Amino acid sequence: KSQTVEAKHIIIATGGRSRELPTMKIDGKKIIGYREAMVLPQMPKSMIVVGSGAIGVEFAYFYNSMGTKVTIVEFMPRIVPVEDEEISKELEKQYKKNGIAIMTSSEVTAVDTSGAAGVKATIKTASGEQVLEADVLLSAVGVAANIEGIGLETLGVKTDKGRVMVDKFGQTNIPGIYAIGDCSPGQALAHVASKEGIVCVESIAYNENKYHHQPEPIDYNNIPGCTYCVPEIASVGYTEKAARDAGYDIKVGKFPLSASGKASAAGHPEGFIKVIFDAKYGEWLGTHMIGYNVTEMIAETVTA
Numbered sequence: 001k002s003q004t005v006e007a008k009h010i011i012i013a014t015g016g017r018s019r020e021l022p023t024m025k026i027d028g029k030k031i032i033g034y035r036e037a038m039v040l041p042q043m044p045k046s047m048i049v050v051g052s053g054a055i056g057v058e059f060a061y062f063y064n065s066m067g068t069k070v071t072i073v074e075f076m077p078r079i080v081p082v083e084d085e086e087i088s089k090e091l092e093k094q095y096k097k098n099g100i101a102i103m104t105s106s107e108v109t110a111v112d113t114s115g116a117a118g119v120k121a122t123i124k125t126a127s128g129e130q131v132l133e134a135d136v137l138l139s140a141v142g143v144a145a146n147i148e149g150i151g152l153e154t155l156g157v158k159t160d161k162g163r164v165m166v167d168k169f170g171q172t173n174i175p176g177i178y179a180i181g182d183c184s185p186g187q188a189l190a191h192v193a194s195k196e197g198i199v200c201v202e203s204i205a206y207n208e209n210k211y212h213h214q215p216e217p218i219d220y221n222n223i224p225g226c227t228y229c230v231p232e233i234a235s236v237g238y239t240e241k242a243a244r245d246a247g248y249d250i251k252v253g254k255f256p257l258s259a260s261g262k263a264s265a266a267g268h269p270e271g272f273i274k275v276i277f278d279a280k281y282g283e284w285l286g287t288h289m290i291g292y293n294v295t296e297m298i299a300e301t302v303t304a
Helices: 054-066 085-097 190-207 240-245 261-266 294-303
Strands: 010-012 016-018 046-050 069-073 101-103 107-112 119-125 128-134 136-139 143-145 177-179 225-227 232-237 250-256 272-278 284-291
Touching: 010 190, 046 054, 046 119, 046 128, 054 069, 054 085, 054 225, 069 128, 085 101, 085 232, 085 240, 085 272, 085 284, 119 136, 225 294, 232 294, 240 250, 240 272, 240 284, 272 294, 284 294
Parallel strands: 010 177, 046 069, 046 136, 069 101
Antiparallel strands: 016 143, 107 119, 119 128, 225 232, 232 284, 250 272, 272 284
8 A cells, every 4th residue: 555645845754773784683582683672571691792882882781780691792993983992991991890791803704593592603803713602692783774665766865875865954965855863874863863853844944934044054073972881981072083083183181080079979980081172272172981970961061
């Protein structure tokens, strides 16, 4: 049963889903995605988490804290690869201290689910292959956009790397068709999608002379990223490497939370705060925090 909808302006907001790798097809029982990870009928004794982005490290912390033996497998050379390198090192240190096993520069090449219980994952590392066994494997290798089967190809809507290409107001290359949220190129976060929707609609209204001014486009380098693991991670702006790569001459400030009276009083002295400034003009380029309650504190940097 098909239905034709006609409108002067159409906004594509089809969202995203768990990205699936061909070697790890999600079956909902032994190989699971983030949705199943929230509602497992019983606690697994052991779990392999593939991917160490926000979703991977959050669930790794959660299950480890309940007593599951957790192993993180990350393809990149370090965990939470989008974060600043020093943050990755600190999180790895804290996770290992809490009993989480971490394998970086490692790739899952095959998963065998044919046994009566659990999974056997073949992992390729720098030093050769090994097989890990666990009750369940969580595939946390990112988000894929839902752009298939909605007629984009028929209309010639441009896509790149699986996302719908848009300008700063959400307009695609086809006039009257817009895209916002996880199916467009920005960060796959709920608050980003909401703001993109507002900017897109206000822009349409402005062009239709129904709104008094053109909206301010989103500054994607000033969107905070919060990871709700323990210790928490919060960051915004350039990492140290990205700032140098962008050609900035920088000044870096670091403050250990062990030197903060409040952190000590709260019983959470672990972690640090790192700030990055442009040496020439003093412009604040980035902040990277790891520690207790930092997901609340990051808002101050965003405002500043």
